[in-house]
Amino acid sequence: MTGKLIYAGVALDRVAVARRDDTWIAERLADPEARIVPVWRDFNLIAANAGAGGTPGAVLIAAAEAGQVLAAAAEVAILGLENATAYFAADLSGLDEAAAGRLADGGEFRDLRQVGALMRGPEAALLAYARGLMYWHRRHRFCGVCGEPTDSQYGGHVRRCRNAAEPHEHFPRTDPAVIMLVTHDDLDGGGPAALLGRQSRWPDGMYSTLAGFVEPGESLEEAVAREVREETGVAVADVRYQASQPWPFPSSLMLGFRARAVTTGIDVDQRELQDARWFRPGEVRAFGEWGTAPPGAKRLPRKDSIARWLVEGWLAEVGA
Numbered sequence: 001m002t003g004k005l006i007y008a009g010v011a012l013d014r015v016a017v018a019r020r021d022d023t024w025i026a027e028r029l030a031d032p033e034a035r036i037v038p039v040w041r042d043f044n045l046i047a048a049n050a051g052a053g054g055t056p057g058a059v060l061i062a063a064a065e066a067g068q069v070l071a072a073a074a075e076v077a078i079l080g081l082e083n084a085t086a087y088f089a090a091d092l093s094g095l096d097e098a099a100a101g102r103l104a105d106g107g108e109f110r111d112l113r114q115v116g117a118l119m120r121g122p123e124a125a126l127l128a129y130a131r132g133l134m135y136w137h138r139r140h141r142f143c144g145v146c147g148e149p150t151d152s153q154y155g156g157h158v159r160r161c162r163n164a165a166e167p168h169e170h171f172p173r174t175d176p177a178v179i180m181l182v183t184h185d186d187l188d189g190g191g192p193a194a195l196l197g198r199q200s201r202w203p204d205g206m207y208s209t210l211a212g213f214v215e216p217g218e219s220l221e222e223a224v225a226r227e228v229r230e231e232t233g234v235a236v237a238d239v240r241y242q243a244s245q246p247w248p249f250p251s252s253l254m255l256g257f258r259a260r261a262v263t264t265g266i267d268v269d270q271r272e273l274q275d276a277r278w279f280r281p282g283e284v285r286a287f288g289e290w291g292t293a294p295p296g297a298k299r300l301p302r303k304d305s306i307a308r309w310l311v312e313g314w315l316a317e318v319g320a
């Protein structure tokens with residue numbers, strides 16, 4: 001299986017060593033050519049004409065013109081370097097909507113998931129990175145060990161608490177989640193089938209791969225088998241890693257797997273899923289598309305998701 005997953009592929013050197021030097025960071029930020037990536041709550045700054053049929057673009061503000069944005073930002077973190085140009089995320093979440101809008105520089109703050117699949121890949125990845133890092137800052141303003149306030153360090157890649165006796169350091173969190181397409185090569189003698197489910201909170205008619213968070217003391221393969229068993233009662237074997245996708249909505253890393261069903265009877269856990277079924281390839285190909293599917297039609301998850309990528313990989317593999 002091939003194919004680039006959106007939100008991966010940030011085209012920056014993350015400068016993990018250099019960003020420990022505050023003087024170096026200040027010099028990068030003083031460069032008028034540096035680029036500022038504004039984030040407001042769960043929204044990124046997108047060119048206002050996005051959606052008019054063109055490719056939506058990120059609004060990146062040159063540091064020379066970003067004085068007001070930087071002054072209003074609760075956090076500024078270096079994202080990395082593209083050649084000699086530094087990129088910084090700036091968190092404007094403390095502003096109300098009107099005040100944030102006044103700093104929007106001709107763009108508008110939008111949910112990346114509404115436009116990400118249409119953007120150039122490295123730009124979608126840059127915005128996802130900025131959004132995820134700023135979300136972590138907003139959620140870690142106090143130390144989980146001693147309760148003292150924390151301050152950003154190392155260019156925004158560490159938070160250290162003010163505990164004078166023993167300062168605690170906290171690093172950006174990414175929560176591993178497994179997402180898996182369970183297949184059967186010859187279900188009931190009728191050829192291949194895939195196990196898809198739906199949660200009641202999902203859009204009407206949407207069926208997708210199963211997924212769940214990895215628990216402490218558990219391997220990824222064990223998490224896949226446990227989640228499938230818990231949600232559907234199906235036992236799996238041959239759990240095989242496929243690809244991963246940053247999913248900062250708000251803070252996950254999706255780890256994509258295929259697994260082979262060794263039992264076929266479905267017993268849905270209604271606390272987790274509303275429904276789960278086996279689907280033949282032809283049934284999945286007949287699913288509708290987002291925005292155009294008639295009411296009541298089944299449809300696949302959004303095109304920006306690894307769930308969709310896993311399903312399309314299977315469809316390509318089983319052929320017409």
Ligand SMILES: [Zn+2]
Binds near residue numbers: 144146163166
């Ligand atoms: Zn502490």
